[in-house]
Amino acid sequence: MHNFCLAVLFTTLTFSSNAQIVSCIDKTVVTSLGVGESGVLDVNAKWTNASTLTVRFLGGSLYIQQKIKQYAHVWENYANIRFNFIEYGDADIRIGFNRGGYWSYAGTQAKRINQNEQTMNYEGFNENTREIEIKRAVLHEFGHALGLLHEHKSPLSRIQWNKPAVYAHYLQMQNWSPQQVDEQVLNRYSVTMSNKDYDPASIMHYPIDPALTLNGYSVGWNTDLSPGDKKLIGEMYPFSTTTTSTGGNNASTVYCTLKNITLDHNVYIGGKYGMRIKGTFQVDNAQGRRCKFVTCFYTSNGTPLRDFNQQYYSSNGNVAVGKDIVPNYSSTLFTNEELFIPYDELHLLNGNHSLKTTTSVFDDQNREIATGGAAYFTYRNGPVFSDIVNVQSFDNTNFKLVVMPKFTIENARSEQFSVVAYFYFENETPVTYYDNGLGQYRNLSFSSAFAPGYDITTYNYGYYSDLFLNVPYSYFPSPGRRTFYKYFTAIFKDGQQVATSNWATFYLDK
Ligand SMILES: [Zn+2]
Known part of the structure; x- marks a missing residue:
């Protein structure tokens, strides 16, 4: 509520007069399916939970660099991710200032960009840029860097745009062509992306002046992470309860360190399309004990998918895919352990299904010793x-x-x-x-x-x-x-x- 009131205040004060406000450009690459195909349409851009992401500046004054660091680190309070700012060498995220607009690639999509090119941009950031503008933009762009997408383009938003007014507004404010306005503002993602509910308070939402909608709907300048943002990012990158609460390095405690978890959608194996999960992780203090590497499936609101044929299921009758892993040493590295589940084993009716999956490692007492966090995606099945x-x-x-x-x-x-x-x-x-x-x-x-x-x-x-x-x-x-x-x-x-x-x-x- 506090955020919302603050945001409304900003809208009424500054909306049409503040020409230095820059809207973020969407750099998302969405996987698409062919006509009549079933499968997963989403971008798959989540980093491995508990990762440390390296960040390097390609320019910018010391003042601006410090400000960006300050606000980027805010996400670390809610996501089990660390941003390590480095001076030299390869970095997961490269920040520049010389290209047009504000933008960032979404999550692991940054891996597709050459090391000598930037993955995030803040045009015109300098000592005169207002603090609130730096804060808003950095929280937003680092949200993208963690894999979040534009909230106003959620298919759940139902914003009733006044299209001529929207084109005129962005032509004046950003010099965007109608086509750019379509791409950046009006077009919705075809499916729910990483965010399961529409959250107008999200830092990932553009402001909307009431003059740009047919029903007077408006969204202010969101300048803080919303409760929804914190909840979502905390589900995607949860803090592990086991490794932190039991003191990790205690030799008697079983624990697991995730190195790399990848989810590949629409993979064709054994004559069927499905989802492949690969995990690289280290298990300590579980020599000779039967541990498990498991992926579970839920609707986006958290209800487990029910299994019906005992092919891919957990002991409680829900849809899951998993395998036993038995460490041979007190500290054992498992590399590219692979799971695959055909989509028809999700037992879903025709239509678009907003789903959630979590990948975890369990010890022989069925205690979760590491979690990869929630990954949201939309599965389309038939017409x-x-x-x-x-x-x-x-x-x-x-x-x-x-x-x-x-x-x-x-x-x-x-x-x-x-x-x-x-x-x-x-x-x-x-x-x-x-x-x-x-x-x-x-x-x-x-x-x-x-x-x-x-x-x-x-x-x-x-x-x-x-x-x-x-x-x-x-x-x-x-x-x-x-x-x-x-x-x-x-x-x-x-x-x-x-x-x-x-x-x-x-x-x-x-
Ligand atoms: Zn953006």
Whole structure:
């Protein structure tokens, strides 16, 4: 709350008058999938938990360097990561001042950049830069450096942008073209990225002037880490309870030091796509004891995924993949220990799934002796449907009811589906009719086949209806009074139901 009030104050005071404010440019590279493919869409940019990241300046005055160090170190209070500022040699993060704008590569994406090039930039930082601006920008850019992404581009944000005003604003403030504004402000990430909930107080959120939205929504200049930022980064880089609370180097205590944990998405092994985890770690004081290297899977809100076939599971019946590791020495280094789980072993329905995974090492007493922290990702499985909203019209010339399901379907171009409408009386007993061919009564339903023509296909939201079911009035009974009906529609693929609507109602006077 305190942050929010402070931020609002900044908005009203300085929003349109402060030309020295610079918005951060998004340098994120997002992995994408082809049409119709299932898999993980996210950037995979988390460093190994408990890492020390080296940081080197490529220029900048001593004053500015000290300021950047001061605010970068703030993250160390909430993330089990250390920033070690070095004078010479290779560094994980290189900070320059001569390129345009403020920006940073996200997390381990910095590894793709040559050592002689910078991975983070603060254009125009000098002794005259306001303290609050340095603080805000450094916290934000080091958030990127830890793997966090822009909060205003979260698909969960639902910001109702006033687009012409947004283009005009960023043209004036940043000299950005409409295309740059699309990329940096308006476009949302296709999936939830590292952040599971939308957090308008996040340091990773751009400010939004109320004039830039259709409903007056605004976000101020966030200048501190929000509670959500601290919680998220603490989950991604947790402080180990075992190694710190039991005094680590005590020879009788089993402990584990993570060297490198990597997660590779969309890996093809043994005829299946899935996720590969590799771990390099050292286990001490557990000679000859059966320890475990394990990855567990959850929804993004922390609910474990349930296992159904005892292929990849933990003792409590949740989805997990793991292997035994038995140290041969009092201090044993395990190198590139590999785990692989096919995506179909996550047992997920069709759609986009926001998920969380944690990788840990356990001792022979099932005590966690090291944790890699939470990694968030979105898994897309098969076609993705929006909510289905049914509308109907009455064709009294041709004596038929026309049912039009309105929905959007993604990731299913040219695939074959059918939509079926099921009809009930008000009391939810099925409407039946006499089938002369069968010589018996049947429940009333009507279906139509369809095949989406685009990667994202929208039905029945335009002026013309392009997918509908014609149901002649003759199929309904004629009690001689007004009768209320209800119906729902379901969509099928290969005989499997993949989406359903809520109830819709209508009446007929017949
Ligand atoms: Zn940024």
